[in-house]
Amino acid sequence: MSSDNIIEHIFTPFQESINSEQDVREEIRNIMKDIEKSLREIVTTLQIIHRTLNGEEISAACFTARSLFNVVQKGFEKLDSVIPEGQYYRYNDHWRYATQRLCFLAALVVFLEKGFLVDKVTTAQILGLHEKSRIHLDLEDYLMGLLNLATELARFAVNSVTFGDYSRPLQISKFVAELNAGFRLLNLKNDSLRKRFDALKYDVKKIEEVVYDLTLRGLVPNSGGGEAVE
């Protein structure tokens, strides 16, 4: 190759590779727009938990959220067909944040329905990322979602008390304490997950304060304060 055909041999193929990459990204962006639309709807739907004590309303919200997750699943199904084989991490910037939010929402729905911590496989199933050929649920995204859940639950604890539900904060307290204990087992690198985890203690503290306020006033159900020692 002489210096005269450098453009033809080096830069033209490079530009072509950029162009085809941009095409893929464009397709991904379009799919993500739909997924993010459902995401926002789930977020607003579930905000009902901060406004009502009515169990039926909350169940209905969970039900709506579930059906919106079905739409999300279809979106990820489409995404799975667009990502080239083995290139998940080349493009995952496009869906990382949305996936984290969706993990949070899935975990919140399962918490509201069943009261336990959703595992990773179930989360992947709810999102429609389970056993796909080219996309999957990243562990870090799932964990990020759980940390977001803790923040939401701290707020939920406060608002439950406002509506006179004094047992909810105890449930949340136990739940988040376990979550916290779990996170403490991880060796986190100095990355975004680590930073987000560092904020977990503020959520834990908030919830503890709520429980403390209830205990102090003998408002804890089942022979005041008994629950706290267990």
Add this chain to the structure above:
Amino acid sequence: MSRNRGGKHGRNKPTVGEKGRQVVESIDENNPVIKMFLAFRQELDDKHDRFEKIVKHSRDITIENKRIIFLLHSTNTDVESKKQVVLEEANTRLKQIFEKNFRAVALLLKGFDSYQYQKAYTSGLQEFIEALVFYQYLTSGSFEKWDNINKSFQYMDNGDSISLLFPQIDYILGIADFTGELMRRCINDLGVGNTNDCFKTCNMVKHIYSGFLGIINPGNKELGRKTYVIKQSLAKMELVCYNIQIRGSEIPKHMLLNVIESTDVNTEDDEGYYH
């Protein structure tokens, strides 16, 4: 998200309080949440370890390539036999990197999504391309296409063929760094009075620079930054050629360098490679 809202909670950083500690202590190894997180710990540790190992290899690759580039600059001599010896050695060392270090990276990535770990070895890869292309240029006056080099990143492991991910962008950025070496080479050529090569080298960089100007790649800052560096290198080289042309007949060739250095060519701003 301001969590620490000052006021009554602002003084101390909260830790896990009494209640929390009780719960944490009461949780045993059989708790499903704990079990789950122990598995996560394993997965995260594996990933971090693999990443760090690759970074280490990448660093070794970078250092060795800088040495090779330094070595290649010493081919700027009239003694043909010495030149051949140096090129021979550079070739051997480049092959070593290829066979040893990159092979190790490829093995670490076997069965994994290489893009996940690409950041760990991208700098080593670019440095390697810079050295390789420089070597090829010195031996043949040209260098290989991405296709060809990419095809050679192919290793055998227990009968399995594994290929190392070699993104085209790393090739292009390696070429960009290579022009810095050409600039240095061009000025050294002038120093030893080898003015014909100055024009040849300058011409090569002109072509590469036009290529970079033609790239449209939104969102890649690195590319823009490097294009700017090429522009600066090229300006120096063009000034060298200009001076050769205009003053070449006035003073002995080996003195031309002094003339140019006394004007505004700054040959000292390499990237700290030669220390």
